[in-house]
Amino acid sequence: MAALCRGKHRWRRTNCLYVSTRNLTGKYDYDLVVIGGGSGGLACSKEAAQLGQKVAVLDYVEPTVKGTKWGLGGTCVNVGCIPKKLMHQAALLGAAVKDAKKYGWQITGPVCHDWATMAEAVHNHVRSLNWGHRVQLQDKKVKYLNLKGSLVDKHTVKGLSKAGKETILTAKNVVIASGGRPKCPTNVPGAMEHGITSDDIFWLKKSPGKTLVVGASYVALECAGFLTGVGMDTTVMVRSIALRGFDQQIAGLVTDYMKTYGTKFAWKCVPKRVDKLSSGALQVTWTDTQTGNDHKDTFDSVLWAVGRAPETKALGLDKLGVQLNKETGKIVLGADESTSVPNIYAFGDIGEGRPELTPTAIKAGKLLAQRLAGQTTELMNYDSVATTVFTPLEYGCVGLSEEEAEKRHGKDGIEVYHAFYKPLEFTVAERDASQCYIKVVCERAGDQKILGLHFTGPNAGEVTQGFAMGFQCGATYSHLLQTVGIHPTCAEEVVKVNITKRSGLDATVTGC
């Protein structure tokens, strides 16, 4: 290893390894060093390498308080989208088994769920993705280092190994794509000690049992959703509103459905303290902010889903003068993902005001790599990004919420078409479809450009994706009218919406 240290630099006293040295012509070890091997970091580094750049990516997972850690791939692969969707699927299958009886399947006796079996299958898949990423990086000639990256100066990155060994890399450009981690309340005694976060839930080898989920973001609701679905006694504790930032009428439908399906809700409550009892169970004391009274209950697990934040302190950004948003701790970015320091860029979850989504991080990362290699001047378009919340009743949307559209265009400037529909599959299964709903928010004038499209129902993500393309093309209500539906589907109800909120008429769709 010492042989790598050559040239004019002296071997410093610190336990430090120089990967190479910078010579006087100003040449760097790498054209690009990416800190963070998640959705964004991997896409960016692979694209840069493909364009002929010399790239290194540093990925490191600081274990959680409970000691959970994972491999290459970032949040999405390890503690986000992937395990979430698989566990959501596990829950949906549980419901499907119940429906199956109505469809003639002879299922004797109660069907119960084994957490350990599901966990092992999910972990195996995630590990195969970790491996796949390793192979891809190696194949595309991206140097991968399992080190915790931080900035020394704008061209120097320090990587720290688990054992405390330092490695120094110099780079022409540095990209920060280190994402975020779940927050844990600091003002609730016992919160960090006894609770877990989404970083832990997907890696539990044993069932979490009776769970209190604190929070009402999509992370909280999705977790509470699949926990209920696989049989856990689950309660969601909401401080104020659910799915902040999303259309609130739809948020209400989503939580109503969850309530019908067995998830308990503690509205307008804030946790006060968490104590561990001699039995091992967790006693949570909380305040009902409406009555001012305190309540207690015991749970096997407490899951904190109260927001996510980047670990910007550990990156050494303050020393370099990289501008951060004081409230969120995220990096303030230009439209080209540049930071306040030239040649340092950032994108993905760590960017202020950016959507916390994998597809936007991937696309932004690829475009950034292309721009840095001088291949394009195209900027990432963050508008009109479609998303789906994978709660038990899924919610897919693209564009503005009704309230946002109202704010921008005025109540008289918009026309809201809507419909309550019943998925055909729910009929035989005798399932309640009261919250299956479609809302298309349009401009009132002219062709009635679609401002926002909202769908709750099965396979919402699959349904919404196609409409997102229409949205991207500037679809109008008249386009929707011209589109013939595919029958029998839930999606066809989107192209058939014709009742306006303004009319006050009953929006329930009758059969064909």
Next chain:
Amino acid sequence: MAHYEEVNVRGYEEFSHAVSERKGKDIFAYFSGDKDVQGKSWCPDCVKAEPVVRGEMTHLPEGSVFIYCQVGERAYWKDPSNDFKKTLKLSGVPTLLRYGTPQKLVEDECLKAELVRMMFTED
């Protein structure tokens, strides 16, 4: 004396037997099409990959096991219901895998020395 154990097996039963006898060990398995009397396999990629894989075997972890498994004749391999495809979920030969883990290199991935080395040295 090598720091790993090399085992040669032919067919699925011999392979399973070799694995069951070495429970708890770090097992690497290389699957190749059968070799004829001249020592040449019917699978051209296997012929190309073998020297690459063998060239990296010095990087195998201490105490690990390397199973060289001949899967059978071409006709047996082409049958989609053969044990290797059905039970081990192999999709092609050559395949190099680390038993019990998702670590796997398939077909032309086995021709890349750096990938083989990465598998042998990865935690």
